[in-house]
Amino acid sequence: MMRMTVLASGSKGNSTLVASSRTRVLVDAGLSCRELMRRMAIAGEDPSALDAILITHEHLDHVAGLAVLARKLRIPVFFTEQTHRAWVRMLTPKTTMTYAKWLDHLQQEKEAKAAQATVQESGRSAEDLCEIPAVSLEDVQAEEDAPPAVKADPSALPAVEYFLAGTNFCIGDIDITPFTIPHDAADPCGFVFAAEGIRMAIATDLGYMPPNVKQAIAGSDVLLLESNHDLEMLRDGPYPWSVKQRVLSRVGHLSNHATAEFLSRDYDGGAAYIVLGHLSESNNAPELARISAEQAVGDRMRLLGNRILLAEQAQPLESIQL
Template identity: 75%
Template sequence: MTVLASGSKGNSTVISSSRTRVLVDAGLSCREILKRMALAGEDPATLDAILITHEHIDHVSGLAVLARRLNIPVYFTEPTHRAWVRMVTPRTTMTYAKWLDHIQQEKEARAAAVAQGTSGVENDTNPDAPRPAFEDVGSTAADTTQAPISLEAACDPAPATKSNPAHLPAVEYFHSGTSFSIGDLDITPFTIPHDAVDPCGFVFSAEGIRMAVATDLGYMPPNVKAALKRIDALLLESNHDLEMLRDGPYPWSVKQRVLSRVGHLSNHATAEFLSNDYDGGASYIVLGHLSESNNAPELARIAAEQALANHPKLLGNRILLAMQSTPLEPITI
């Protein structure tokens, strides 16, 4: 497990076995993800897929460019994929009925040109011919197939072409609660309570080792507690200190959202889980998604360590802190 970044400004983690390597979320820019991977000694060319937990921007901001750059598939739940496509696709100003009318007019114009013995191609290239508003997503009225335009093999978009922002090399769907495999990684997604369309966490299994990613959840429901049994390395949310959040700079509406059952886990909630429901199986517990405004790393660490101190048998667990600005040293088990 290599946590490249964790926090409200972007999240991304590499999970790998000896033969398979996947990226969980792409919440930084393509260029920054590649930079972080280089710093952590991870080779982007070896990534087999990208998995998305949910469609919030701090988990998908670099997704399309990175997937096209590396030419690898992206795994979503279907509702999350649909929500992401809606989010990244520019709104159009032409209705479908008007577009059909425009297509009919072009057909009639071409037919008239042929009847007069001229080339219909000239009409297609007439600079005065009207164009549909959704031309900016990679199609024109004369191109009804709307073939996607890929970015060039770099993190910068091709300057001379307009790209389809929702185009991906390949899309695979999974369902929370139903396991699937990528290479020799067995992956079990589980539903988490968060204010997204269909958010999930993941348990990864390979070669007798189990790792889990569980962030962006408002509380710890029974299905999440069950999923996090017998885990060897756990990335777990410890988002905010309750007092810092209540006294902090966020508007009250945002504070209510964070504190809600579809918001984020506090240090206290994470400590309660570690004290009451955690089975102690992990060699490493990585505290992630720490708020830069409403938490302090040492507060999160102390709360977790105190929770484990109530169970002497759990003291062998190593507590690590995932940061927003720098990648964490790779965890190898």
């Protein structure tokens, strides 16, 4: 048996649990640790039974609770190397120096050099040396043994594992195929999970459906697919034009129309469940996404057995078990 439980899906946070009879993997941790634990409890999942966390990309709605959750559960996190580096950079505090501070810094360096030159030119007398307080060996040893003051590293994780898009790997008894997706992140990926003869795929946060994604998700029994926005609602909606351009771009998000086009033209019809995810709260309506997908699937009689579900932002979707 395999099961998929979408804990949250949308611009405010994404997380999905995929499990076989022996292995449990959390895909993304885009809510706070506390909220993720709460939603797992609602869904009847035991957080302490998780084996790993798998990250699609470094955007905040996919990693907001990652570090705290991983440290709390003491489980490894799987990234591509580029995604891990981008995530660490995102958490590393950025220090900037104003022009005034830079001038002060230059002045301090100049004064320090002048003072050092004065000492070297004048030399130091025996009396000056006698005035220097003695330092005991015990003091030196105590200073060396003292633990350094280290600030907590916000990106610290119990363990990090790297994978490569296009290269299969396993977590427990689940075989995982990561595939590259077109999105404006460092190295974004979707995934196909296979165990016990069942295939489950996650393909969200992609600006369009390239051939490699279509090929990767073919033959899936459960398909979590993005249906982010309605084109007219986005164009007339509250977002700034720059954000609208990003969403509509080839590294943005799939519209209801683009998802329906894939379902009517390229979808192989093999999934028992199609889950529509990452629906925009501002630029979409659940029923618009559902009707668009149902019409696309319904136009092909052999696909009428497919069940279309909507993943929600506010609460977990009931677990899908096959």
